[in-house]
Amino acid sequence: MVQAVLAIDQGTTNSKAILVDADGRVLGTGSAPVALSTPRPGWVEQDADDLWQSVLQAIATCLTAATSAVDLVGIGLSTQRESVVGWSKSGRPVAPVLGWQDTRTAAWCAQLPSGVGDLVRRRTGLRVDAMFSAPKMRWLLDRSDALVGTVDSWLIHRLTGCREHLIEAGNASRTLLFDVQELDWSTELLDAFGVPRSALPDVRRSDAGFGVTAGVPGLPDGIPIIAVLADSHAAMYGQGCTQPGMVKATYGTGSSVMTPVDGFTEGGCTLAWLTDRPVYALEGNIVSSGAALAWTADLLGLPDVGGLVALAATVPSAEGVVLVPAFAGLGAPHWDREARAALTGMNSSTTRAHIARAAVDAVAHQICDITDTIPGGVKSLRADGGATVSELLMQTQADLLGRPVEVADVPEASALGAAELAWTTLGATTGWAARRSYRTFEPRLDAAARAELRTQWAGAVASVRGRSA
Numbered sequence: 001m002v003q004a005v006l007a008i009d010q011g012t013t014n015s016k017a018i019l020v021d022a023d024g025r026v027l028g029t030g031s032a033p034v035a036l037s038t039p040r041p042g043w044v045e046q047d048a049d050d051l052w053q054s055v056l057q058a059i060a061t062c063l064t065a066a067t068s069a070v071d072l073v074g075i076g077l078s079t080q081r082e083s084v085v086g087w088s089k090s091g092r093p094v095a096p097v098l099g100w101q102d103t104r105t106a107a108w109c110a111q112l113p114s115g116v117g118d119l120v121r122r123r124t125g126l127r128v129d130a131m132f133s134a135p136k137m138r139w140l141l142d143r144s145d146a147l148v149g150t151v152d153s154w155l156i157h158r159l160t161g162c163r164e165h166l167i168e169a170g171n172a173s174r175t176l177l178f179d180v181q182e183l184d185w186s187t188e189l190l191d192a193f194g195v196p197r198s199a200l201p202d203v204r205r206s207d208a209g210f211g212v213t214a215g216v217p218g219l220p221d222g223i224p225i226i227a228v229l230a231d232s233h234a235a236m237y238g239q240g241c242t243q244p245g246m247v248k249a250t251y252g253t254g255s256s257v258m259t260p261v262d263g264f265t266e267g268g269c270t271l272a273w274l275t276d277r278p279v280y281a282l283e284g285n286i287v288s289s290g291a292a293l294a295w296t297a298d299l300l301g302l303p304d305v306g307g308l309v310a311l312a313a314t315v316p317s318a319e320g321v322v323l324v325p326a327f328a329g330l331g332a333p334h335w336d337r338e339a340r341a342a343l344t345g346m347n348s349s350t351t352r353a354h355i356a357r358a359a360v361d362a363v364a365h366q367i368c369d370i371t372d373t374i375p376g377g378v379k380s381l382r383a384d385g386g387a388t389v390s391e392l393l394m395q396t397q398a399d400l401l402g403r404p405v406e407v408a409d410v411p412e413a414s415a416l417g418a419a420e421l422a423w424t425t426l427g428a429t430t431g432w433a434a435r436r437s438y439r440t441f442e443p444r445l446d447a448a449a450r451a452e453l454r455t456q457w458a459g460a461v462a463s464v465r466g467r468s469a
Contacts, residue, residue, distance in 0.1 A: 002027065004070040005426075006062070006223075007419035008055060009078040009412065010151055011231060012036070012099065012253040015054040017062035018412055019070055020419035024432035026410065027070060030061025037096070042103040042328060045096035048085050051151070052158050060218050073426065074226040075159070075213070076418030077152060078234040081174045084136040085154040086146035091162035094144040097151070098136040101254065101287060103328050105135035106337045116192045123179045123186050125269030127335060131285065133175035134193040141199060150175065152228050153201045159225060161214030167201040168210075168228035169278075173271035178203065180271040181264055183278065204228075206273040207425040227421040231414040232256035233272045235384050236281065238417030239408065240433025245379035249367050249397075250413070251387035254331070255286035257370040259378075268332065268373075273421070284332030284370030289363045290387055292325035296359035300352050309390045312356035320345040322460040323358040325366075330461070333373050338466020345460070363387065364397040365457045371401060382406045382438070384413035391441075398441040402450055406438040 002021050009016040014034055019027040032054040037045045063070075082100035087093045098104075109128050117128045126132060137148045149157070153167045172178040172185075177195060179186040183203075190197055204210060210225040229237060232250055236258045239248040247259045258281045261269065265282070272281040288295075290305070297308040322344050324330075329337035343355065371378045381403060387393055388407045398405040410416060420430045445453075 001069045001071045003073050005074050005076050005226070005419045005422045006059065006072055007076040007078065007415040007422070008059065008155070009231060009234070009415035009418065010051065010055055010080060010155060011414070012080050015051070015058040016412060016415055017055070017058040018415045018419065019062060019066055020416065020423070022423055022428040024416070024420065024430070024435070026412070027068060028062045028066035029412070030058040030063070030065060032057035032061070036099065042106070044099035044102040046083070046099060048087065048093035048097050048154060051097060052155070055155060056217055063218065072220070072223050074224045074422050076226060076422035077155060077228045078231045078414040078418040079151040079155060079171065081150065081171060081230045081232065082131055082133050083151050084133050084140060084148060085151065086140040086144060086148050087154070087157070088146060091157065094146045095140055098140065100131055101328055102136065103130045103337060105139055106130040109135050119188060119192060120176050121266045123189055124173065124176055125180060125264060125266055126176060128176065129335060130337065131287070131331070134177050134189070134195060137175070137195050138193050141195065146199065148195070148199050149201045152230070156210045156225060156228070159213055159216055160211035163214060164211040165201045166204055166210050168206050168230070169203055169274035170206060170230045170233045170271050171228070172203050174230065180269070180278070180280070183274065205275060207275050207421055226425050227418060229273055229418050229421060232258060232283070233281070234415070234417030235413040236260070236272060236417070238413040238420055238433065239382040239384060240431070241382060245374070245376055247371060247374065247378050247381045249381055249383050251289055251363065251383060251385035251393070253290045255289040255363070255367060256283060257286075257367055258283045259374055282374060284373070286366045286370070287328050287331040288325040289366060291327070292323065292362055293359050293387070295325070295327065296323065296356060300356060308356050309360060309392055311353050312360045313392045315351070315353040315357050318354050318357040318361055319350070320456070321350055321354045321358040322457060323355070323362045324460050324464050325362050326464055329466070332370050334369070334461065334465070336466050339464045340466070342460065342464045344463065360390070360393050360396055363393060364400045365454070367397060368400050368454065378403050380404065380406065382408065384408055384411060386411060394439070394441045395444070398443045399445040400450060400453060402443050402447070404443070405441045407441070409437045409439070
């Protein structure tokens with residue numbers, strides 16, 4: 001019987017589970033979809049019970065698929081960030097999950113005094129935006145007397161039989177309420193957003209332990225939840241990006257671009273994880289990347305994103321067509337919630353393939369918008385996430401970046417990161433990223449062609465910017 005960690009990665013559109021032994025070998029996998037609903041423009045919701053059921057389904061499939069008998073020694077957890085769950089003390093959800101993409105609080109955020117924004121930057125390294133958790137928490141608390149937390153808190157609560165109300169420090173750093181230098185909830189920020197401390201979970205180190213399983217269908221009681229990480233942070237951990245300039249890009253519904261930094265800075269900084277010491281990272285968040293591909297596939301009447309990418313590959317370029325997927329405004333580095341999506345540069349010769357190619361290009365351009373802001377530049381970029389299966393997208397990324405792009409041989413970087421931290425906490429020798437194989441995409445565009453495409457993109461972005469530009 002092989003000892004294994006069960007790593008659960010709860011993402012925006014699906015939940016995954018993998019069994020990983022102490023050498024980083026994946027012994028079984030499982031996944032289950034998670035539905036999103038958009039009841040109003042700008043509102044993005046999920047059902048908290050459905051989210052939990054998707055995790056149970058992924059676990060069951062994973063355990064059934066195990067290639068050998070396993071002895072479960074613990075759980076590592078990776079979760080979507082910023083999304084907020086509210087539930088009663090009996091463990092019943094009191095409202096839908098407010099997704100990280102949800103912008104219903106954007107107007108409320110814009111009306112906050114400027115001093116709140118300055119305080120947020122000093123204490124958290126972030127900026128006030130509807131993407132983060134605090135405005136969503138305030139919205140829920142205005143409508144119910146609830147406990148609130150991020151998705152890791154909700155899953156810990158359910159995995160432990162509703163006994164624990166905890167949050168991991170890296171997830172807490174995404175709420176706008178956590179002082180990432182003092183490593184605790186900030187009384188000033190709690191007051192600024194009107195969130196009572198009594199409604200919030202207790203904060204723990206990423207490797208501190210988060211209780212044990214109790215009453216979870218398909219799992220024995222008493223399995224320790226060893227380590228918890230936010231999904232983007234877990235991907236950076238799993239990709240072995242430990243030095244400044246080593247950049248990881250996660251291609252999901254949105255995208256996260258992260259690189260470690262030597263210490264806290266007020267501009268775009270986040271707490272990646274907290275073990276024996278805090279590890280900080282610069283990060284840029286893209287609101288719509290995989291979502292842009294899905295939207296374009298639907299627009300063109302294609303069955304899925306795979307069909308979109310196949311169509312895009314039939315033309316050598318977008319021939320001047322540019323898609324700016326600002327469906328919910330623009331994230332980093334622009335942070336303009338008033339920007340609106342646009343499809344520009346079309347003429348009578350434009351085909352569906354050119355539009356498809358423009359959607360692929362848009363994902364890569366948005367990554368480059370963030371990497372262009374990294375002090376000292378990009379030394380290497382490691383890519384993960386579902387969209388990395390597209391060779392066209394990865395080659396386009398290398399071309400527009402002007403640097404090689406490395407794609408790991410396993411797409412579940414977030415789950416593996418959580419598993420690796422769990423095994424490290426148990427005392428195993430890890431460093432799995434150094435032993436992993438990568439597909440490498442070298443840039444093919446010359447500097448002049450790259451600059452022309454980047455200038456064309458920048459012009460299209462400028463044309464859709466709102467009043468906050």
